[in-house]
Amino acid sequence: QQPVQSPQAVILREGEDAVINCSSSKALYSVHWYRQKHGEAPVFLMILLKGGEQKGHEKISASFNEKKQQSSLYLTASQLSYSGTYFCGTALTGGGNKLTFGTGTQLKVEL
Amino acid sequence: EPEVTQTPSHQVTQMGQEVILRCVPISNHLYFYWYRQILGQKVEFLVSFYNNEISEKSEIFDDQFSVERPDGSNFTLKIRSTKLEDSAMYFCASSEEQSRRDTQYFGPGTRLTVL
Numbered sequence: 454q455q456p457v458q459s460p461q462a463v464i465l466r467e468g469e470d471a472v473i474n475c476s477s478s479k480a481l482y483s484v485h486w487y488r489q490k491h492g493e494a495p496v497f498l499m500i501l502l503k504g505g506e507q508k509g510h511e512k513i514s515a516s517f518n519e520k521k522q523q524s525s526l527y528l529t530a531s532q533l534s535y536s537g538t539y540f541c542g543t544a545l546t547g548g549g550n551k552l553t554f555g556t557g558t559q560l561k562v563e564l
Numbered sequence: 565e566p567e568v569t570q571t572p573s574h575q576v577t578q579m580g581q582e583v584i585l586r587c588v589p590i591s592n593h594l595y596f597y598w599y600r601q602i603l604g605q606k607v608e609f610l611v612s613f614y615n616n617e618i619s620e621k622s623e624i625f626d627d628q629f630s631v632e633r634p635d636g637s638n639f640t641l642k643i644r645s646t647k648l649e650d651s652a653m654y655f656c657a658s659s660e661e662q663s664r665r666d667t668q669y670f671g672p673g674t675r676l677t678v679l
Contacts, residue, residue: 455606483666494655494670495607540607547666549595549659551609551620 454478456543458555465531465562473526473558475541484517484524485542485552488535495540498526531562566590568671570656576677577646585641585674587656596639597657597668598631600624607655613639646678 456477463471475484483502487495501517501524512532517524528535538559542552569588577583589596598610611621613631630642639658643650653675657668 485668487670494672497667497669500667542607542668544666549612549614549619549666551597551612551622552599552607552668553609554607556606 455553456541456555458539458541458558460558461556462559463561465535465560467531467533467562467564469531469562471528471531471560473528473539473541473560475524475526475543475555477522477543479522479543479545481517481519481522481543482546482550483544484515485544486515486524486526487540487542488537489540489557490537498539528560531560533562533564536560536562566592568656568658568669570654570671570674572674573672574675574677576679579648579678580645583643583646583676585643585654585656585676587639587641587671588637589639589656589658590669591637593658593660593669595619595659595666595668596631596633597659598641599655599657599670600652601655601673602652610641610654643676646676648678651676651678 459474485500486498489495512529514527538557540554540557542554544550571586596613599607601607611625612619628644632640653673655673656671659668
């Protein structure tokens with residue numbers, strides 16, 4: 454069963470913040486976040502493992518709540534380059550397990 | 565920085581024809597994957613490959629599909645008799661076995677158009 458992402462779409466003005474959520478009904482081993490621009494391949498952003506970790510990458514950070522099986526991606530002080538579709542991919546085990554992707558969140562950052 | 569490469573970038577074929585999509589995974593990676601994305605939809609898992617055999621496949625990956633690692637660098641996806649609904653972007657990905665984090669890196673994709 455695929456993870457559920459919310460919201461489906463969001464429009465921001467440059468400098469605003471956004472949160473994208475990814476929920477699963479299954480116990481997850483890891484959550485992988487990707488950003489995809491139109492016509493391009495998904496680009497890896499970060500991975501979170503079970504254990505409830507949180508990590509950051511400049512102005513993009515993420516958390517994983519193991520009790521809720523929910524991950525959140527935080528985009529702060531958004532830039533035009535943040536525009537794209539954000540997908541979470543979930544894995545039930547490690548060691549080369551497949552990723553099951555959510556339906557994506559379309560993010561558009563405007564001036 | 566090492567990256568996954570795929571050829572061709574765009575393939576147009578007639579329904580019923582065979583196509584082979586090629587990928588060169590990152591050199592020290594041991595797990596390989598094929599995903600596909602129908603226009604405007606989410607990325608879907610097709611198959612994973614490890615130690616020269618399929619480790620998992622989805623219901624999409626039926627008898628018309630096959631994968632092969634013909635040499636030490638290439639990883640191929642073959643569709644024996646293409647259908648209209650096979651039109652999609654096909655992504656190859658690879659990951660390290662030893663890394664606990666199992667990050668999957670995607671190639672640029674092959675856009676397959678079946679007429």
